Amino acid sequence: MQLDHIKARSGTFDLSATLSVEVGQRVAIIGASGSGKSTLLDVIAGFLTPVSGSVLWAGQNITAKAPGARPIGILFQDTNLFPHLTIRQNLALALNPGSGRLRAGDTEQINASLARVGLEGFAERRLSEMSGGQQSRASLARVLLQGRPVLLLDEPFAALGPALKVEMLDLVTEVADAEGLTVLLVSHDPQDARRFASQTIVVEAGQVSPPQDTMTLLDNPPPGLRAYLGSG
Ligand SMILES: Nc1ncnc2c1ncn2[C@@H]1O[C@H](COP(=O)(O)OP(=O)(O)OP(=O)(O)O)[C@@H](O)[C@H]1O
Numbered sequence: 001m002q003l004d005h006i007k008a009r010s011g012t013f014d015l016s017a018t019l020s021v022e023v024g025q026r027v028a029i030i031g032a033s034g035s036g037k038s039t040l041l042d043v044i045a046g047f048l049t050p051v052s053g054s055v056l057w058a059g060q061n062i063t064a065k066a067p068g069a070r071p072i073g074i075l076f077q078d079t080n081l082f083p084h085l086t087i088r089q090n091l092a093l094a095l096n097p098g099s100g101r102l103r104a105g106d107t108e109q110i111n112a113s114l115a116r117v118g119l120e121g122f123a124e125r126r127l128s129e130m131s132g133g134q135q136s137r138a139s140l141a142r143v144l145l146q147g148r149p150v151l152l153l154d155e156p157f158a159a160l161g162p163a164l165k166v167e168m169l170d171l172v173t174e175v176a177d178a179e180g181l182t183v184l185l186v187s188h189d190p191q192d193a194r195r196f197a198s199q200t201i202v203v204e205a206g207q208v209s210p211p212q213d214t215m216t217l218l219d220n221p222p223p224g225l226r227a228y229l230g231s232g
Contacts, residue, residue, distance in 0.1 A: 006053035008043050015039045017208035026183045027211050028193035031203030032228045037186045040208055041152050046070050073148035075156040080139050081127050087138050088123040094142045113141040133164045153185040169196045190218050190229055
């Protein structure tokens with residue numbers, strides 16, 4: 001994925017980015033609150049049209065494509081599932097947004113995606129009857145069902161507590177590696193970056209830096225990042 005001389009504006013906030021992320025990479029995005037991390041994801045996902053510059057995937061310019069037509073799946077902290085529906089109904093809606101009716105092959109696909117996230121046998125369970133960790137797994141199953149090659153994660157596991165968060169990041173790592181997904185993870189926690197991503201993008205006051213080696217960056221952070229990390 002490439003961001004080529006992107007300039008974007010959200011209200012009075014300006015963002016600029018030129019970078020490229022290799023296919024199959026897992027990359028963390030870190031930066032202070034309000035620095036522009038979500039704005040960057042909005043540009044990549046197509047929720048915010050840049051003023052200038054291009055978003056490219058596999059050499060194709062996707063800047064003008066609607067969010068649903070992009071090769072991108074998104075996982076936010078708010079679960080993307082309806083609490084009163086069963087997991088099967090929720091996933092059927094993800095496959096067939098209009099009707100939620102199951103077509104030939106859908107059940108197998110749903111069962112396979114539940115198995116991939118360790119939720120075999122949960123299809124008839126309502127979301128409201130599941131733990132926070134199980135709900136996170138179900139929302140991951142939903143986004144995986146879309147079969148998009150790029151996954152954007154905006155602090156999706158922040159509410160889970162440290163042990164469960166690590167478990168979910170490891171699960172995403174396993175699935176992403178097995179399927180060759182390219183993953184961008186926004187996080188406030190440098191430990192997430194160390195655990196999850198060999199490369200890290202720093203966002204500072206709307207300026208997006210290209211990916212750098214995570215360990216090198218965090219072991220010897222530049223002044224702006226050092227202040228944000230609170231490391232002296
Ligand atoms: N429509 C808007 N009008 C004015 N300012 C906006 C608008 N949308 C976003 N901003 C500002 O843009 C900046 C970047 O916001 P963004 O949500 O991308 O930051 P972030 O790094 O994701 O922050 P956080 O870590 O707190 O989620 C913020 O200062 C925000 O207040």
